[in-house]
Structures are given as C-alpha cells and as structure tokens.
Amino acid sequence: MGFSLRPFHLFSCYDMSIIPKETAEQLAQLIRAWNAKGFSPATSTNYSFRVGADRLAISKSGRDKSQFSAQDFMLVDLKGRALPPFEGERSSAETLLHTVLYEENEAINVVVHTHSIYGTLLSDYYLKQGNLRLSQYELLKALPQFDSHEVDFELPIFPNTQDIEQLSEDFRQLYLAQPTTIAYLIAGHGLYTWGKSIAEAKRHLEALEFLLEVHYKKLLLAPH
Ligand SMILES: CSCCC(=O)C(=O)COP(=O)(O)O
Numbered sequence: 001m002g003f004s005l006r007p008f009h010l011f012s013c014y015d016m017s018i019i020p021k022e023t024a025e026q027l028a029q030l031i032r033a034w035n036a037k038g039f040s041p042a043t044s045t046n047y048s049f050r051v052g053a054d055r056l057a058i059s060k061s062g063r064d065k066s067q068f069s070a071q072d073f074m075l076v077d078l079k080g081r082a083l084p085p086f087e088g089e090r091s092s093a094e095t096l097l098h099t100v101l102y103e104e105n106e107a108i109n110v111v112v113h114t115h116s117i118y119g120t121l122l123s124d125y126y127l128k129q130g131n132l133r134l135s136q137y138e139l140l141k142a143l144p145q146f147d148s149h150e151v152d153f154e155l156p157i158f159p160n161t162q163d164i165e166q167l168s169e170d171f172r173q174l175y176l177a178q179p180t181t182i183a184y185l186i187a188g189h190g191l192y193t194w195g196k197s198i199a200e201a202k203r204h205l206e207a208l209e210f211l212l213e214v215h216y217k218k219l220l221l222a223p224h
C-alpha cells in the first residue's frame with residue numbers, strides 16, 4: 001500500500017467539512033502499527049494531516065492509539081479551533097504544536113508525535129546541551145539533508161512545559177531561523193517530526209526512533 005497524500009487542491013468542489021477517508025485510514029493504520037512498537041503508551045501522542053490551505057485533520061484528545069481509527073480525527077483551523085461538524089469536540093492538547101508547522105510551511109502535509117522510551121530518556125539526558133547530536137549512523141541517510149553517514153545531525157531539545165502556546169511560539173522562532181529543521185524533542189516527553197507526505201513523515205519518524213534507540217544502547221556499551 002502506498003502512503004501518498006492526495007493533493008487537496010485537486011478538489012475544487014470538495015466538501016471542506018469532510019475528512020478525506022483514504023488518507024485518514026492510511027494514517028490510522030500506521031498509528032496502530034507505531035503503537036505496537038511502543039511509540040504511544042497510555043493514550044499519548046498525536047497526529048495530523050493537512051486537509052486544505054487553512055485546515056487540518058488532527059487526532060482527538062485522549063484516544064487509545066492501539067484502537068485508533070479514521071473516526072478519531074477531527075477538523076481544526078490553523079489557530080487550532082474546532083471546525084464544523086466537530087464543534088464541542090476536544091482536539092489534541094498539543095494541537096498548536098501541529099498548527100505552527102502548517103502555518104509556517106505550506107509544503108508540510110503531515111505531522112507526527114511519539115512518546116517512545118528512548119525519546120523520553122535521551123531528550124531528558126541531553127536537555128542541558130540543547131540538542132542531541134547523532135553522527136556516523138548509516139540510517140542518517142534516511143533524512144533529507146544527508147547522503148553520507150559521516151555527518152553531525154543535531155536534534156533540538158525544548159524543555160517540557162504545560163504551556164503549549166508558549167512552546168509553539170518558541171518552536172516557531174527556531175523554525176523561522178532554521179527552516180530545514182525536520183524534527184525536535186521535548187525533554188522527558190517525546191519527538192515531533194513531519195513531512196510533505198505520509199510516506200516522508202513515516203520515514204523521518206521511523207529513522208529517528210531507530211537512531212534514538214541505537215544511540216541509547218551505544219551509551220550503555222561505551223558510557224561517556
Ligand atoms: C497521556 S499523554 C499526555 C499528553 C501528551 O503528551 C500527548 O501526547 C497526548 O495528548 P492528546 O491530548 O493529544 O491526547
């Protein structure tokens with residue numbers, strides 16, 4: 001099965017209150033698969049895809065990701081406000097961490113977030129230095145900017161906070177200064193990454209989660 005995202009602009013007379021079923025089902029299937037890998041314990045994590053220039057489909061808050069289905073998405077605008085017919089429903093508590101990306105880059109179509117053990121531990125461990133540097137791993141070539149393993153990839157780390165609006169503005173400043181950023185960590189919390197398609201966001205997420213696990217296990221082998 002392919003994981004391409006159908007360009008929304010092809011639907012000139014498309015009903016904008018409808019969430020595209022095929023895309024929602026593709027992403028829901030991946031969300032369940034990532035849950036099985038331990039990326040989203042206890043209702044954690046959130047996911048979204050662009051539905052138009054001014055709107056996105058995002059996971060509703062508190063959903064069990066092992067049971068996630070297309071019906072667990074709802075529509076919000078770029079300010080994170082619920083759109084018809086979803087008024088009164090609660091989108092992800094971290095909705096603004098998604099909307100900031102769709103606002104700042106119209107090429108972004110999918111945003112994903114994980115709460116893996118390795119992302120949680122390493123983001124906390126490296127918070128003081130402000131980033132996690134990954135070098136010399138072949139899988140770095142799954143990231144867009146690299147065609148060699150002999151590179152230094154720095155994953156920014158933000159302190160965790162319950163003030164998601166402030167965190168989204170802090171991230172906006174970083175993204176405006178460094179628009180090639182493809183992911184970041186929140187300390188003791190997890191990973192955000194994104195892409196222009198489901199396939200690209202999937203590649204980033206799976207490569208980064210693999211690299212986090214490898215890096216953690218390397219520290220165990222050779223502590224420093
Ligand atoms: C139980 S996880 C705490 C909130 C969180 O970090 C998360 O990713 C899930 O929040 P949501 O509102 O999207 O369910």
Ligand SMILES: [Zn+2]
Pocket residue numbers: 044045046094113115189190
């Ligand atoms: Zn989270």
